[in-house]
Amino acid sequence: MRLIHALVTGLVFGLGIAISGMMNPAKVLNFFDITDHWDPSLAFVMIGAIAVTIPGYRLVWRRRAPLFGDSFQLPAAREINARLIGGSALFGIGWGIAGFCPGAALPALGLGRWEVALFIAAYIAGLAVARYLQGQAILPRPAST
């Protein structure tokens, strides 16, 4: 049951990504291109997602535990530091160059386009490099993800 629930959850999320237009890099990049071809659709994606998640989270948190787990696992990190700000700035640069973010690219894999697989492979490479740098103590490890 736990895995069927996970499968349906992934499917619902993926359907939302596809229907919203978030899956399409041209649409994502036009959202950011305020000076030309501006397409404000993605603001509606964020508003729609948050409008459901804010009350939805509070509703499910009324239970003591999730249906198939022992506890709700929420990020413990509170600190606002250079690592958070610098990482976010870097993430935005990559998103703005490629037009993909992972939440959109994972469902897009189902289209069978090699460019999507290239993005996912490159993204995993970026995660691996970050893990290596953190492992070498060149950068501090995150408190939590």
Added chain:
Amino acid sequence: MVTEFTPLASFGGGALIGLGTVMLMGGQGLIFGATSILSGLVFPETRPKFVLRAVLILGMVLAPGLIFILQGDWPVLQIPVTPLMIALGGIIAGLGASFASGCTSGHGVCGLSRFSARSLVAVPTFMASAALTVYLVRHVLGS
């Protein structure tokens, strides 16, 4: 490349993204962060965690096919950038999300909905840097 403004489909699709996000919290107690889900697949910690993330991603990957079955068309995917830009952007975004402990879904949807102070900083930061990057790439470098 011009794209059509789709407020209703985007809002409705966004609501479904929110529903999936709430389902993952209510069912499994997890934040729907695409970066942490992908990370849990390629750098697995325990077998149950790995299996759960693999099934979640399988569900996501099945979505375009379900759209095709239901309405007869595949979701639109237009790529206005070069393969080199996809690879470069992917590496930079992966590095950044790892340092920031989250991306558009983790900070943008889940974090903002929890009123997380870290996400309230992260989201405007990556939105602004993405907009600045698109401006530089399209209108200054002129690709």
